[in-house]
Amino acid sequence: MMNALERRSTFALSSIFALRMLGLFMIIPVFSVAGQSYQGATPALIGLAVGVYGLTQAILQIPFSLLADRFSRKPLVVLGLLLFALGGAIAALSETIYGVIIGRAIAGGGAVSAVVMALLADVTREEQRSKAMAVMGMSIGFSFMLAFSLGPWLTSLVGISGLFWVTTIMGLAAISMLLLVPKVTRHHKNYxxxxxxxxxxxxxxxxxxxxxxxxxxxxxxxxxxxxxxxxxxxxxxxxxxxxxxxxxxxxxxxxxxxxxxxxxxxxxxxxxxxxxxxxxxxxxxxxxxxxxxxxxxxxxxxxxxxxxxxxxxxxxxxxxxxxxxxxxxxxxxxxxxxxxxxxxxxxxxxxxxxxxxxxxxxxxxxxxxxxxxxxxxxxxxxxxxxxxLSSLVLRLPEAKQTDEWTSQLLAIRGIEEVVVMSDQQFAYVKIDKQLINEAARQDLTQLLGKDVAI
CATH class of the missing domain: 1.20.1250.20 (MFS general substrate transporter like domains)
Structure with a gap:
């Protein structure tokens, strides 16, 4: 079973995914018609306005993810969501199809899908990760279905520019969901x-x-x-x-x-x-x-x-x-x-x-x-x-000893990664049981001061 922290983090990160996707997908069923009202609109430019988001997403996912393996993931998610919200606002204020294209391209520049998924992997134990990923997958599917129902209805109420403002609001709301996700520090063997x-x-x-x-x-x-x-x-x-x-x-x-x-x-x-x-x-x-x-x-x-x-x-x-x-x-x-x-x-x-x-x-x-x-x-x-891999949940030692403690853990054969959640005062220790031998068990027992079932 997931623990309370895993349930809360899965809910928050799945909500971020769902809010972004909802804002994206609501445009699709209405823009081929509503987009004709923009100055300079042609069928090709309308199609570009819809598709350019996916293009910038595809181009920028890898740069964002390379950074996410070196720096804290949460600030990168915030940056991506701010770009998503900014792009929505630019599209909402635009009167020409070119402005909408620029806004959609900027919104797509917040290419943090991989970063969100990596953050979910950080805060869930190996044994529970498939469940967490399943919830995220279902949230994406649900947002897709909901968007195709809400898009035409919302457009009739607030117009196409209003629909872009809704995407901006969703992007900002998604940032608030990060407050439910713990701060993590990743430690792994240094490559x-x-x-x-x-x-x-x-x-x-x-x-x-x-x-x-x-x-x-x-x-x-x-x-x-x-x-x-x-x-x-x-x-x-x-x-x-x-x-x-x-x-x-x-x-x-x-x-x-x-x-x-x-x-x-x-x-x-x-x-x-x-x-x-x-x-x-x-x-x-x-x-x-x-x-x-x-x-x-x-x-x-x-x-x-x-x-x-x-x-x-x-x-x-x-x-x-x-x-x-x-x-x-x-x-x-x-x-x-x-x-x-x-x-x-x-x-x-x-x-x-x-x-x-x-x-x-x-x-x-x-x-x-x-x-x-x-x-x-x-x-x-x-x-x-x-x-x-398997996960152990361990209490942290004194704060001043945490870095030394994680280094000692990572020196033990079979321990692959330590994800520290300092505010909660515990860590997920990810272990490859196939590599753990008797010497590694003894080292772990000596470090922790107690026997640990692996």
């Missing part, structure tokens, strides 16, 4: 290297690259589906566009009943690889069902359901696996590469989804997406089980 060397180290790791390809494929397929599916729900299921949120939201809730047990199985019984590959299989199943049954309302909804269930299992598993596989001293960097891959996947998914709409053969469109998912499965087949 001094330059920024470029650190990035190269992450990019050379085969399993990390498979995870980056996985998040790219996952969000490519999701974005393409959300472009390709609505017209079919209208045509074959007789569900009007205004009611599509009522289709997606129940599917999201149903997926929770599959996602959380899957996470528990993956973590408790160390079946992460099997469940990961099964989830990709579930996505393929959903897409194949749509190839042959898209003309039937209930088969169409069943295919969508299979896809959503598998998607949410993957959304929860990916960040947890990434945090296990990434080098401890480069965790945020690995998450930054992963986040860039996610945004690039969404970008290419939008492009592919638009091209699929031009096809006269609906089954062929679903077949193309199925083929992409099958290639993804083949690439992912080479994944090895991640390394499973």
């Amino acid at each position: 001094q290297q330059g920024y470029l060397a650190q990035l190269k180290q992450v990019l050379k790791m085969g399993d990390l690259n498979r995870l980056h390809i996985s998040v790219f494929a996952l969000h490519l397929l999701l974005t393409a589906m959300f472009i390709y599916m609505p017209s079919q729900l209208i045509q074959f299921a007789d569900i009007p566009l205004a009611s599509h949120g009522l289709v997606y939201l129940p599917l999201l809730l149903i997926s929770l009943f599959f996602a959380f047990p899957s996470i528990i199985l993956a973590e408790k019984y160390r079946k992460m690889r099997g469940i990961f590959l099964t989830a990709i299989g579930g996505i393929i199943l959903g897409l194949v069902v749509l190839i042959f049954g898209y003309e039937s309302k209930y088969i169409l909804l069943a295919g969508l359901g299979f896809f959503f269930i598998a998607f949410n299992v993957m959304e929860a598993l990916l960040p947890s696996w990434l945090s296990k596989s990434a080098p401890i001293q480069s965790k945020a960097t690995a998450m930054g590469v992963n986040a860039s891959s996610q945004f690039l996947g969404a970008f290419f998914g939008g492009m592919i989804g638009g091209q699929l709409l031009l096809l006269n053969n609906t089954a062929l469109g679903w077949g193309i997406l199925s083929a992409i998912a099958i290639v993804w499965l083949l690439i992912s087949w080479g994944l090895a089980q991640p390394r499973y």
Whole structure:
């Protein structure tokens, strides 16, 4: 079970993610129409205004994450959220489409998704991290569904400029959520290297690259589906566009009943690889069902359901696996590469989804997406089980002794990282049980003055 600090931190950091995503996604269902009111607006510039946020996110995730592995993560999150809020305000005050594009680009400059996830990894024990990441994944999915319902309604009340002001307010509200997250100081075995060397180290790791390809494929397929599916729900299921949120939201809730047990199985019984590959299989199943049954309302909804269930299992598993596989001293960097891959996947998914709409053969469109998912499965087949660390929760010694104490801990074989929470007067000590030997146990017992169950 999560402790109170983990529950509070998971709630706060998931809320930051959800508020940012809600502000981002509310624009999407209305801007293609509302954006026409801006001076100089053309279809291409309207599309750029929507998409430029994702482009700057993809470009800046890695620089932010490289900094987050060297400096305190919370100030970087604050900086990112201030940029997000500033961009919203610039867009809200703009009368031309170019002003909106600049505002959206600045908002996207707050590329701190990876930093937030790395901070969540810091403040949760290894055994509870998958649950925390699952909650974050669900919050993102929920904000997506809510945004598509709230966007048109809020625009009718406050107009498109008012909607941008709402995103600014959400960015500032997200900053306040950081007050619930403890101050942490990370200590790990010292691997001094330059920024470029650190990035190269992450990019050379085969399993990390498979995870980056996985998040790219996952969000490519999701974005393409959300472009390709609505017209079919209208045509074959007789569900009007205004009611599509009522289709997606129940599917999201149903997926929770599959996602959380899957996470528990993956973590408790160390079946992460099997469940990961099964989830990709579930996505393929959903897409194949749509190839042959898209003309039937209930088969169409069943295919969508299979896809959503598998998607949410993957959304929860990916960040947890990434945090296990990434080098401890480069965790945020690995998450930054992963986040860039996610945004690039969404970008290419939008492009592919638009091209699929031009096809006269609906089954062929679903077949193309199925083929992409099958290639993804083949690439992912080479994944090895991640390394499973465990966490000890230890009280801190006298404040003046903390640095010396952490150094002594890190000198013990099998201890990988010490995350100190000085305000709470305890630390999470992350251990690789496979490396702990009898000598290490004795050293740990001597340092702590008591036996510790490992």
